[in-house]
Amino acid sequence: MKQQIKNIVEIHDTPLSRIFAIFIQVLILVSIVTFTVETIPDLDPSTRLVLNVVEVFSVVVFTIEYVLRIYVADSKPKFIFSFFGIIDLLAILPFYLSFGVDLRSLRALRFLRLFRILKLVRYNRAMNHFTTAIKSAKEEILLFLFITLILIYFAAVGIYYFENAAQPEHFSSIFDSLWWAIVTLTTVGYGDVYPITVGGKVFTFFILLIGLGIVAIPTGIISSALTKSVDKNAE
Known part of the structure; x- marks a missing residue:
């Protein structure tokens, strides 16, 4: 079962892994769009409700993805403290930190949601080349x-x-x-x-x-x- 999950959440040339990768990429883009739309002043309460629902759904999916990646990782500490592990954590951390936080500091926490766009790097071969180039130089x-x-x-x-x-x-x-x-x-x-x-x-x-x-x-x-x-x- 662990190997099956690993074949899905990690990048492999299988139908399920490709569907999973596309789903996560689309969800990242949707969450970035909602993050942008939320800054529009005087939004209708119904629109804000829809945006909140999308945000909660995105966080739940990203949290499940993060937990699964830790579960299937060969070295869990290595993944947690890796570049992608930290990005995956920062993508969901602001949502959980917002509970019980003073509303005046909430805006600063919500800014960290922008790190979700860096999750796309995992699925982009060109960006992987760029990351490799940065490391080598x-x-x-x-x-x-x-x-x-x-x-x-x-x-x-x-x-x-x-x-x-x-x-x-x-x-x-x-x-x-x-x-x-x-x-x-x-x-x-x-x-x-x-x-x-x-x-x-x-x-x-x-x-x-x-x-x-x-x-x-x-x-x-x-x-x-x-x-x-x-x-x-x-x-």
């Missing part, structure tokens, strides 16, 4: 993030010394300058804080050039890892 990505943090701090310190005297209201400290450094290095540039001194403008020019490279580097890393992942599966 994690050292390069961590190195890139470390260097990026150093550059953000360097940019914040530099713009602080160039602009503090001219714009003390925007660059009163290095902490305040960090916002400018982040939006500049990521090439977002909201325009709410910008340099007005000659030195600040020249410094910003070089930071923007570095920012363009920062945007391109992770793309190359992940693209290379994705190519290797796809080629490995093709073999």
Whole structure:
């Protein structure tokens, strides 16, 4: 019986497992739609009742799925603390935590329902390639993030010394300058804080050039890892 359940809930090329996978995917999408519709103000009480029924049904199904996956797992602790195990738990946890919780904090808990959309990753081969690529390139990505943090701090310190005297209201400290450094290095540039001194403008020019490279580097890393992942599966 355990093996039969495992053949259904896990991804196998059997009719029942395919039906189960499609059913769960459709239910995930339906629950995300209801989550979105709930934010519409002045909904009819009857509409809210339908949304609540759908929510309860979704949670019951997701809970049964979570319990079954733990039951059939070869290593239960390994599954519980795995990426998909944590996502499956976060998909149902807000519903159960909402009982007896102050209504003012309920909205924050309901936000966690958004994690249900990550459950779709399990059923998407392309996303599985992406997950594999991230794992294989994690050292390069961590190195890139470390260097990026150093550059953000360097940019914040530099713009602080160039602009503090001219714009003390925007660059009163290095902490305040960090916002400018982040939006500049990521090439977002909201325009709410910008340099007005000659030195600040020249410094910003070089930071923007570095920012363009920062945007391109992770793309190359992940693209290379994705190519290797796809080629490995093709073999």
